[in-house]
Amino acid sequence: MNATYTLLEMRRITRNYIGLFFTAVLPAFFFLIFGATIDAKDTAIGNGNVAMYVMISMACYGAATATTSIGGQAALERMQGWGRQLGLTPLKDSSYVGMKALIAMVVAAIPILLTYLLGVFLGASGSTSAWLLSAVACLLGAVVFAAFGILVGSAFNSEASIGAASGTLVIFAFLGNVFIPLSGIMLAVGRFTPLYGYAALARFPLTQGHLADGSFEPLWVPLLNVVVWALIFGMLAVWFVRRGRDRQ
Amino acid sequence: MNHASSAAVELRRVTKTFPGTPGSPVRAVDGIDLTIDPGEVVAFLGPNGAGKTTTLDMILGLTSPTAGTVRVFGAGARAAVCAGRVSAVLQTGGLLHDITVRETVRMIASTYAAHAPVDAVIDRAGLSALAGRRVSKCSGGEQQRLRFALALLPDPRLLILDEPTAGMDVVARHDFWDTMHADANAGRTVIFATHYLEEADAFADRIVLIAGGRIVADGPTAEIRARASGRTVIASLPPGRAAAGMDRLHGIEGVVEVTERAGRVCVIAADSDAVARLLLTELGGTGLEIATASLEQAFLALTGNGASSGKPGELASQGTSARPSGSATDNGSRPSGIRLDELSTDDAKELTR
Numbered sequence A: 001m002n003a004t005y006t007l008l009e010m011r012r013i014t015r016n017y018i019g020l021f022f023t024a025v026l027p028a029f030f031f032l033i034f035g036a037t038i039d040a041k042d043t044a045i046g047n048g049n050v051a052m053y054v055m056i057s058m059a060c061y062g063a064a065t066a067t068t069s070i071g072g073q074a075a076l077e078r079m080q081g082w083g084r085q086l087g088l089t090p091l092k093d094s095s096y097v098g099m100k101a102l103i104a105m106v107v108a109a110i111p112i113l114l115t116y117l118l119g120v121f122l123g124a125s126g127s128t129s130a131w132l133l134s135a136v137a138c139l140l141g142a143v144v145f146a147a148f149g150i151l152v153g154s155a156f157n158s159e160a161s162i163g164a165a166s167g168t169l170v171i172f173a174f175l176g177n178v179f180i181p182l183s184g185i186m187l188a189v190g191r192f193t194p195l196y197g198y199a200a201l202a203r204f205p206l207t208q209g210h211l212a213d214g215s216f217e218p219l220w221v222p223l224l225n226v227v228v229w230a231l232i233f234g235m236l237a238v239w240f241v242r243r244g245r246d247r248q
Numbered sequence B: 001m002n003h004a005s006s007a008a009v010e011l012r013r014v015t016k017t018f019p020g021t022p023g024s025p026v027r028a029v030d031g032i033d034l035t036i037d038p039g040e041v042v043a044f045l046g047p048n049g050a051g052k053t054t055t056l057d058m059i060l061g062l063t064s065p066t067a068g069t070v071r072v073f074g075a076g077a078r079a080a081v082c083a084g085r086v087s088a089v090l091q092t093g094g095l096l097h098d099i100t101v102r103e104t105v106r107m108i109a110s111t112y113a114a115h116a117p118v119d120a121v122i123d124r125a126g127l128s129a130l131a132g133r134r135v136s137k138c139s140g141g142e143q144q145r146l147r148f149a150l151a152l153l154p155d156p157r158l159l160i161l162d163e164p165t166a167g168m169d170v171v172a173r174h175d176f177w178d179t180m181h182a183d184a185n186a187g188r189t190v191i192f193a194t195h196y197l198e199e200a201d202a203f204a205d206r207i208v209l210i211a212g213g214r215i216v217a218d219g220p221t222a223e224i225r226a227r228a229s230g231r232t233v234i235a236s237l238p239p240g241r242a243a244a245g246m247d248r249l250h251g252i253e254g255v256v257e258v259t260e261r262a263g264r265v266c267v268i269a270a271d272s273d274a275v276a277r278l279l280l281t282e283l284g285g286t287g288l289e290i291a292t293a294s295l296e297q298a299f300l301a302l303t304g305n306g307a308s309s310g311k312p313g314e315l316a317s318q319g320t321s322a323r324p325s326g327s328a329t330d331n332g333s334r335p336s337g338i339r340l341d342e343l344s345t346d347d348a349k350e351l352t353r
Helices: A003-014 A017-036 A050-087 A093-121 A128-141 A143-156 A159-175 A184-190 A194-207 A220-247 B052-059 B077-082 B101-109 B118-124 B140-152 B170-183 B197-203 B221-228 B242-251 B272-280 B295-309 B340-352
Strands: B009-021 B024-036 B041-045 B067-072 B086-089 B158-162 B189-194 B206-211 B214-220 B231-236 B255-261 B264-269 B286-292
Touching: A003 A017, A003 A093, A003 B101, A017 A050, A017 A093, A050 A093, A050 A128, A050 A143, A050 A159, A050 A194, A050 A220, A093 A128, A093 A143, A128 A143, A128 A194, A143 A159, A143 A194, A143 A220, A159 A184, A159 A194, A194 A220, B009 B052, B024 B052, B024 B214, B041 B052, B041 B197, B052 B067, B052 B158, B052 B189, B067 B077, B077 B086, B086 B140, B101 B118, B101 B140, B118 B140, B140 B170, B170 B197, B189 B197, B197 B221, B206 B221, B214 B221, B231 B272, B242 B255, B242 B264, B242 B272, B264 B272, B272 B286
Parallel strands: B041 B189, B041 B206, B086 B158, B158 B189
Antiparallel strands: B009 B024, B009 B067, B206 B214, B231 B264, B231 B286, B255 B264
């Protein structure tokens, strides 16, 4: 691990105020609107309340946005020649990926911390283990979306595509039971979309499988969703990165 | 040559094939043998798509050859890079735009176990005044000097410059080469690719002419320049006698290229007197013009012929077939967009017409 390089990368990200606003501040803002101010916020769900449920959902959205953009930027900078520059140094590919993964985790932690902090003050409640485990699941599950960012960045090779990928996450969030509670046919379809499993898994320590519409869902459903989408995004990312290298 | 242990660079039967379109792979490098000794300053000269960049990429370990071996200071290419023996200034692209000049140097410096001091390198590249500037705010020439600073970090024994002045204006180009000259430490091996003959002429001890993925000429700069210089002789031949006349013209020693369009025959030759004499007397030519070929034009003719025949050492006697003008740089080139030197063959011929 290369501390100088990682710190310089971190400074680079903190300079991007607009990007930081969308990853860090927007999810917290959504939590205020969709979670902390609604009438049902104190309604019990699992071992806590609805405010906690919305808090975890928004943290997931923010973390996924962060890792998508970090992954996309990494793919883009490599496609656009920085990879060749690094190829002239002793830096190993694995070190580069390790550093980027660490950075993605740190940046993903920002919306999680901010949203959870708001949750403490705005009446989110759940068991201690629900607070801890949901945060951990939120952070680790976001890795899947780093692969999504990498695949979009290397497939389209443009700044605009990274913005589009982040925009797509908004759609995934609506379809994936993240922004508004789904039921009936929408929920049945939404189960197959990428953000569904990740958010449901992060909420599982709170909900214990009880959904907002009153039904019950075993743990394997979100787990399977996460595993399948991790495989899809991961394999596509590898394929597009290889294609990009062959074209250089 | 027997420099297996001491050579800075040794390429043996190196080829590189790209997938290209399905069914028709592109052979960018087609069997290059080359030995470069420590301390040599060598220019790779050739048109776009000649295989210069691909060859340099293999020396740098950025891509591996399809066949053949690459040794750099007796080791594999990647090992030489990791040991800091080799560094390079690559073609445009390859910088992060949202960080400063100094941060870029610090970032790359951090990847080496040992490196020259960051500020010293910035100073040597003439960037001290710009150290705090964002890369996005730097001009093309300034960005190129930054790449040069990055290349100096490991204090490499071999420095590779891939078209280091592409896209620069004349002033920036001169500035860059001034910086290079100032830094040309005794004993440092330098290989640079260019399609500016004047650059090769001014800076290299040795020129390797590359076209169509092959070496078409290799020798001391003065020798290559002598071969590339020559005159262009143009005349009209009577109808029906052009084909026979062109055969005769090929027979003259030192004729490099013979082309014909709309009854006008264009000959590039070292001995323009002999060509003119033959054209005016035995061939019945009229409207004779003799022009001193620019080095650039003659060079393009040389590499163009080299690509179609492909064997080194045959330059003087080449020109075995009349070709439509404009095909000079088409051979074996990868599609890379039209650039100045691909236009200039036609342009040069139009100008002499």
